[in-house]
Amino acid sequence: MPTVKAIAEETTPEDPHPRRGPGSRSRRRGRAGRATGRGRCRKRDALALIGACAICLLSIGAITGIPVLSYSLMIGAWGLDAAAAIALLAVVAGWRALVRRREPGARRRLVTAGMLCLALVITGWMGAAQIRFAHARGVDLSVLGLTGIGQWGRGPDAAPVVLTDDASRQTLRAGIWYPRGKAPGDGGGGAPIVVLLHGGGWRTGDRDNPMTRIQADWLADQGYLAIALEYPLSLRDTPTWELAQSRLACSLAWVGAHAGEHGGDPGRLAVVGDSSGGHLALETAYRQALGGLDPSGPDAPADADGEALPACQGSAPTIRAVAITYPITDPAVFHDNPDPVMSGPVAGRARLYVGGGPAQYPERYASIDPTRKAAAAGAAAPPVLIVHGEDDHVVPVSGTRGLDAVMEAAGARHETIVVPYADHVFDLNGGSVASQIWRAKTLALLRGAGMGA
Structure with a gap:
């Protein structure tokens, strides 16, 4: 013969909104925050990759004379300032790729760093060619002047x-x-x-x-x-x-x-x-x-x-x-x-x-x-x-x-x-x-x- 407790459990409908402990709400917020953070990181990584591709394409265009892309030379800034900026971006991108290599998007970050390194090599090569050209004509260059400062x-x-x-x-x-x-x-x-x-x-x-x-x-x-x-x-x-x-x-x-x-x-x-x-x-x-x-x-x-x-x-x-x-x-x-x-x-x-x-x-x-x-x-x-x-x-x-x-x-x-x-x-x-x-x-x-x- 069923007990009163058993009968009550059988006849009482299940609460569609069971009361949870205070920790469950904070866990939900934590999961949502992590998801939002991952989304922001993915966006940042995507933007960084797009920027790196643009810099790399401009560098390739400058050295090969590709129409439109080679207009990057017109800014007259392929000097130490540009090389230093690209080098800094490459270091930051490489550091992010190394530190977060086990997280999603690691391959994207590696590609970003690689693109920036390629742009740095091209920029450095053009700068070195110009410096050799100047020295061959007896011109001593000011390093500070090359920065544009x-x-x-x-x-x-x-x-x-x-x-x-x-x-x-x-x-x-x-x-x-x-x-x-x-x-x-x-x-x-x-x-x-x-x-x-x-x-x-x-x-x-x-x-x-x-x-x-x-x-x-x-x-x-x-x-x-x-x-x-x-x-x-x-x-x-x-x-x-x-x-x-x-x-x-x-x-x-x-x-x-x-x-x-x-x-x-x-x-x-x-x-x-x-x-x-x-x-x-x-x-x-x-x-x-x-x-x-x-x-x-x-x-x-x-x-x-x-x-x-x-x-x-x-x-x-x-x-x-x-x-x-x-x-x-x-x-x-x-x-x-x-x-x-x-x-x-x-x-x-x-x-x-x-x-x-x-x-x-x-x-x-x-x-x-x-x-x-x-x-x-x-x-x-x-x-x-x-x-x-x-x-x-x-x-x-x-x-x-x-x-x-x-x-x-x-x-x-x-x-x-x-x-x-x-x-x-x-x-x-x-x-x-x-x-x-x-x-x-x-x-x-x-x-x-x-x-x-």
Whole structure:
């Protein structure tokens, strides 16, 4: 006969929500927390793998020239800073793979570490190749400079207005960097002057462009009076292929008239420039050598009475040397850039500057082609230094090589250096290998031209 307890157990329905002890809830929370943590770790590992793959692909693209991927060279940062960053990431990834080798995702972490190590090897190989290239040309490199630390440059000490140009509706200024430790009026004779012309495809930029500021500040450190000149930028309704040259002639005359006020010696003047600024530096020097640089000529800006503006009422100082980086040496070649990404933007800037393409205006492109003038000027032109990146996507290095051949045949004084694994704007890091090569060679050029500071 069943007991009362047994009957009660049989007739009492099972509690669908049995009461559990206080430890069960904390165990559930612990399991949920561990699951969430594992999910976050998987996401972090996946993101790390994606990042490592991207860095590795960029490195491979840089060394092999794969279209699009090789644009990583353009940042000008394949130096110690990039190598150190990749090395740190590789160490962290390797440590995580080792410590957590028994946990899920270990293979993914190993692949991440391997990708970063491969990127480090490639980056180191390119850097070593550039360093060997520099040493072979007698250039001693600054290790601190290679990191990019302290290479951004300061702004100009003064920015006076040079002229107001009604034709382009632009006010043109000069950025002036005084020789370090020497202010105007300190005595001791005027400092040699280096005029800087900024890049930007004739469309953008000013006296305080990053590359211009970096090199102007460095030149001031070397004892030079650095003066960055602006020129009329092309507008959608105003091509400035004629205006830029005549206004630069006026600006040089202004430098000659006012250099003494800023502690400079206009009798010792050189011109440097990058990209489109390099093009204008060549054009200006060759025009002067051929007798065609007249600040007050028929193309000069005039006032309401038809008189040349005050800035244009003088003569331009003689240019004693030209030192340029990745210059546009042939505007037609620049327009016809075959690069799959840059061809459109580059051609657009050339058309804005000239008013159309080479097929439409061949005579205009011929008139602003410094390579043609180099052949005519020959040994009468000042000495020219060109440093160009071998992998330049924006300004094809073929133009520089063509100019080099013309200068050689014409008996011109020149030095052309094509740096491996270097792209456009390699001097965005003023301490990059290519930039340090330009600096060392520029100082030698200036001293050889009687412009030692």
